[in-house]
Amino acid sequence: MSYIDIVPIGKIEEATLITLKHNLFQAFKIQTRIRNRPIDLSAAYDPFRGQYNSSGLLVQLINDLTPETMKILGVTEVDLFIPIFTFLFGEAQLNGPGALVSAHRLHNPFYGIPENEEMFEKRLLKESIHELGHTFGLIHCFTLRCVMNTSTYVEEIDQKSADFCRSCEQEILRWRNEHLTD
């Protein structure tokens, strides 16, 4: 059995993870599981930026994959950066095992408006599918509604759907046919 492992990094609501686990299974038709394992957040912290180095966390995430791990998604509430960007919603290895998403800027209160749980969960799902999509070899898509369309602002996440466009869907199917024998 191969899984998409969902790994919480730092404190994150259990209910959020369970919803995500369910929805990612629906999206990819691949078994998902929540796997707790120690990740050293402090090693990725940049005191000057007050943010966490995304690539550093991604390296920790992929350094002990289980034989059943097909893909691994880290989910965190901390704010991520890489040196060339002020912030990131997530990062992933193209065609590799690892992906990472940050919920930090997906909550309405970050923008000074009241929380909307449903909206938050949709945003987290879209960004999780998007980053995992990269691990299945998908690059950014120009179809506006496609989940692989790139998002710089949270409004752009809200405008796209949680679905792959037809051509991205084909790529996922092709990947499945090549890698899944059952």
Ligand SMILES: [Zn+2]
């Ligand atoms: Zn992307």
Ligand SMILES: [Zn+2]
């Ligand atoms: Zn697409």
